[in-house]
Amino acid sequence: MNRREFLYYSAALLLGQMAGGQKLAEAAYYEPMIYKRFFQFTEYEERPGTEFLVIHHTGFPNEDKDSTAAAIHKFHQQERKWAGIGYHYLIRKNGMIEQGRRPEAVGAHASHYNKKSVGICLAGNFEIGKPTEAQMDAVKELCRWLCRKYDLDARQKGVIVGHRDLNDTLCPGKHLYKRLQEIRRFCADV
Numbered sequence: 001m002n003r004r005e006f007l008y009y010s011a012a013l014l015l016g017q018m019a020g021g022q023k024l025a026e027a028a029y030y031e032p033m034i035y036k037r038f039f040q041f042t043e044y045e046e047r048p049g050t051e052f053l054v055i056h057h058t059g060f061p062n063e064d065k066d067s068t069a070a071a072i073h074k075f076h077q078q079e080r081k082w083a084g085i086g087y088h089y090l091i092r093k094n095g096m097i098e099q100g101r102r103p104e105a106v107g108a109h110a111s112h113y114n115k116k117s118v119g120i121c122l123a124g125n126f127e128i129g130k131p132t133e134a135q136m137d138a139v140k141e142l143c144r145w146l147c148r149k150y151d152l153d154a155r156q157k158g159v160i161v162g163h164r165d166l167n168d169t170l171c172p173g174k175h176l177y178k179r180l181q182e183i184r185r186f187c188a189d190v
């Protein structure tokens with residue numbers, strides 16, 4: 001670097017700092033658009049920690065269909081007799097991210113693993129169909145933000161897992177399961 005380049009470089013660096021360059025660089029981590037829902041829960045327990053993210057599909061039998069967080073909340077509360085929707089986030093087929101259970105609460109989505117994990121569910125049955133690209137984009141953005149929020153390293157084994165890695169289930173379906181590595185790479189590659 002010659003003297004003139006050095007001066008340009010120094011000025012650019014200074015201007016960058018003055019303009020909040022640091023903040024701009026971090027913008028990619030900001031919370032994605034999440035549609036807040038205000039469901040009533042019958043009980044509430046705060047999660048003692050967050051060590052990993054668990055990916056699910058709704059897995060409606062024999063049909064790859066869209067679902068709303070409201071419908072799942074009603075089903076989990078009335079049929080399963082749970083406190084309310086078990087997932088923290090539901091991602092619709094159009095890519096809309098809906099808030100399910102409160103982010104700080106213990107979820108009900110992976111037996112024995114709920115106290116230290118966040119449950120993210122994509123609407124569909126991915127043993128039959130494939131996740132939409134809008135859903136893939138949304139789950140990547142959401143996971144990247146959650147990794148930042150909870151200080152998780154997506155490259156570490158066991159940080160972003162499929163439900164089938166933990167319990168005896170096909171969830172999140174073979175067509176989503178095979179794309180989990182893509183999500184991990186997206187989260188780590190920033």
Ligand SMILES: [Zn+2]
Nearest residue numbers: 056057163171
């Ligand atoms: Zn599941």
